[in-house]
Amino acid sequence: MKRFFINILALAMIFTVAGCANKTVANIDTDAVADKLASEIKFADQMSNIEDKTVLKLYGLDENSVKKVNAYESTGATAEEIAIFEAKDEESAKTVKAAAEQRINDQRAGFEDYQPKEMEKLKSPVLKTSGKYVFLCVSDDNSTANKVIDSFIK
């Protein structure tokens, strides 16, 4: 009887360890995140997907830091933007995040006199990191943006 319970306990401990073992950030589909943001947020402008190389140029990044990216840009009439990055690693993600912050600052400088109403969107856009992933969404619906991004992170 004792031996039986000891065996059961051992199995239970193994099961627990297996269930709780995986705490690392799972792979995130950057395309899925970007597409879901584009479809769920009601943007004021027409948003279009842009080429990876154009995104990298826009953000001053290169393939040394970025493994994958998916981005949507507006026509230029608004500051709306989506950019989802998979960096090479967590260290590179810091570089990518810094580039995203610079992008926001550049947009603020550009829109301040050009279209002051867009400054509201640029005041506190959604900019998050999770492991090697960096998420940027500029819109006037941060609540939805946060929900969508969080659903992929958790």
Place this chain on the structure above:
Amino acid sequence: MRKGRRYRRKIINRTAMIVVLICTVSLVVVGAMGAVHEMDRVIAKESVPAQSKTENKICSSEKSESIASSKGSVEQKENHKKKPPENSTPAKNNSSPPKTNSKPQKVSSDNYFDDAVFIGDSRTEGLRNYDGLGNATYYAAKGLMVNTALTKPVVNLNGKKVTITDALKQKKFNKVYIMLGLNELGWSSFQTFINDYGKLIDEVKKCEPQSKIYVQSILPVSKEKSQSNKTYTNRNINRYNEELVKLAQKKDVIYLEVNKAVSDSEGNLPKDASNDGIHLNSVYCQKWCEYLKVHK
């Protein structure tokens, strides 16, 4: 006595078994919860369908704005104009037609625009985003005008912002495309616009003496935009373009009628080309690109 000890031992054993049982059940429950949570996350990821990268998301909204209502553009217009009345210098009267593109022939090389730079305002920024022009370079900024093109540091070069002319001095291009004029439609002095544009062309020539310079016509606005205000009208745009033709001729540069690539039969920007009647969407930027590929 022995029976008492046996009895105590029995109780202890039973208690120990109950404790072990409770621990076992707790551990099993915790482990199961962790596994279920992991499965939920995997299922949630897999349920979002991947969409094509080329899909164009078009969202209409009541919140669309136009640059005609932008305080910024109005302020720039007002700040600029304390200049004296228009000079009476006549435009050069030349009976030969303006230098436009020669026989249209689509560029065969994907690298044709690698040595090209595009100078312009927010519309050129839009072209940058949706271009099919290979590795073209863009020196463009929102609200850029013919005077600020020479003075405003808008180009990010080696981590530092410099003016367009400073950037041109540091990097050589064989083709320079310019599109400016939309933000200057409200200038009180039309001749000042032409003079400043001429100065810009002269500076570009100094920086890039071997390059071919292309003056692109100002693209039209939509009919609705044109009819909704007195400044950003296609009538004004056409007037400016007529003078740009003469300027290009005077400066011996090439004039490109890119407006034809995106206009409808009445010379307006079609309704489906833009959200605000001014900034082109990706489809119409591609039409603009196709024109540039053919006319060189």
